[in-house]
Every structure is written in C-alpha cells, then in structure tokens.
Amino acid sequence: MNKTSIKNTLNLLNLYKESGVDELISSRPKNRTVRKKDYVSKKMQKSDEMNSAKVSEEINLEGINTLEELKHKMSTFQGCQLYKSATNMVFSDGNPKSKIMLIGEAPGHDEDLQAKPFVGRSGKLLDKMLEAIDLNREKVYIANIIPWRPPANRRPTEDEINSCLPFILKHIEIIKPSALMLLGSTATFAILRNKEGISKIRGKWVDLKINQMTIPTMPTFHPAFLLRQPGQKKHVWTDLQSLRDKIKQK
Ligand code: URA
Numbered sequence: 001m002n003k004t005s006i007k008n009t010l011n012l013l014n015l016y017k018e019s020g021v022d023e024l025i026s027s028r029p030k031n032r033t034v035r036k037k038d039y040v041s042k043k044m045q046k047s048d049e050m051n052s053a054k055v056s057e058e059i060n061l062e063g064i065n066t067l068e069e070l071k072h073k074m075s076t077f078q079g080c081q082l083y084k085s086a087t088n089m090v091f092s093d094g095n096p097k098s099k100i101m102l103i104g105e106a107p108g109h110d111e112d113l114q115a116k117p118f119v120g121r122s123g124k125l126l127d128k129m130l131e132a133i134d135l136n137r138e139k140v141y142i143a144n145i146i147p148w149r150p151p152a153n154r155r156p157t158e159d160e161i162n163s164c165l166p167f168i169l170k171h172i173e174i175i176k177p178s179a180l181m182l183l184g185s186t187a188t189f190a191i192l193r194n195k196e197g198i199s200k201i202r203g204k205w206v207d208l209k210i211n212q213m214t215i216p217t218m219p220t221f222h223p224a225f226l227l228r229q230p231g232q233k234k235h236v237w238t239d240l241q242s243l244r245d246k247i248k249q250k
Contacts, residue, residue: 184222
C-alpha cells in the first residue's frame, strides 16, 4: 500500500466510525478496488451458475407418500440456495391428522434456531389467534412455503418460491386438510398465483385443486403484518370464525 491509499483507507475508516459503523458483517474482506465492469460480469456469471444449479436440481417426488419421506427428500435438496445460510431446515409443527393446515412464508430467526415454524413474535400472536377459536398446536398443522430462513428475514424471491413449491404442494397432498389457511401475501401468491393483493382476496374461500383433491382455501393476513398493523386484527377474527364454521361442516 502506498501513502495515498493508506490515507484514503484511514479517511474511509474515520467516516465509518463517525457514522456509527462499529462492526463488520462479513468475515471475508471485500475487494472494493475491482473495476465495476469486472464486478458486473462476475455477478452475472454467478447468477448463471445459480440458474444452472436450479435447472440441474429437478425435483422428483414420485414415490413420496409420507411426511418422513418428504422431510428426507427436502433435507437433501440443493436447488434452493437458502439452505446454505440457514441453521436448520424448518419442516412443520402440529398435528398431521388435523383437518386444518396453515401455511406461512418462511422461518425467521427463532424458527431457524429451533427448527419449528412460528415460534417467534408472530408465532405467539398466531397461538393467540388460534386460541380465540378454541384451537392450538395440537389441533392444527403448520408449515411454510420455504423451509429455510432467508438471510436477514428478507422476502423469498420468486425463484426461491418456485424452487420450493413442489414440496409444499406435496406436503398439502399428504396432509389432505379439510381447510387450508394461507398466512400472508407470499404464501397466498405461491399457492394461488393471484393477481389481486391480499387485502382484496383475504377472507374468501377458493377451491384449490391438487392431484384430484379439492381443498377449500382461504388467504388471510400474516401475524407479522398484524403486529405492525393491529387495527387489521378485526378482519382476521372474521376469517378465523369462517375457518371454524368451515370445519364444523366437515
Ligand atoms: N413467519 C412465517 O411466515 N413463518 C414462520 O415460521 C415464522 C414467521
């Protein structure tokens, strides 16, 4: 390093310090001296590699008929890169014999550590919501669209959703619920491919057809959204009552 670059580096570090940056978020140094053109081409190369990984990892679920077989298949799947940064795969919780299946988006921090869906703050609210219609974890079955935590709890990308979709569809097929509730816009879009937003279609029953089965399915707001917008809880209360009525008819 010559004198000028040392001075520039010190200036940069001072700037970081003054802005309150006191921690590195990567254990590997990043080469910021590389020319933009090289960087872009490397990035494109990387995304090509990822796409080819995706293509080569076709999911064959033929012969998968039980939860154990499905869980094993998912645990060896490498077509969705999220498994690399996750601590655990989060498969499901609750009663596999339940008539009700709930599907969320993806695990967060607590779920990733405990390998169980909905155990963090939104999970606590979900438990309260279930309690309000006399349900609990022993009476419902819960899974997510994506079984691995996206870094920093970001939303899963469309590619990630599509690569994991066959698993959750198989999961529904194995559980055969009498009613399915989709928690939030990601789960709703993944399963229903709706054009309208969640506010428009929440609370409405639609028939989901999977492998000659027809499953009454209702989207509702995600508990994490309700934590940010408690005023919307009244809508979910109506949706839960409708779920309770639906199950009574079965
Ligand atoms: N949010 C989800 O959608 N799923 C979880 O398991 C936890 C939080």
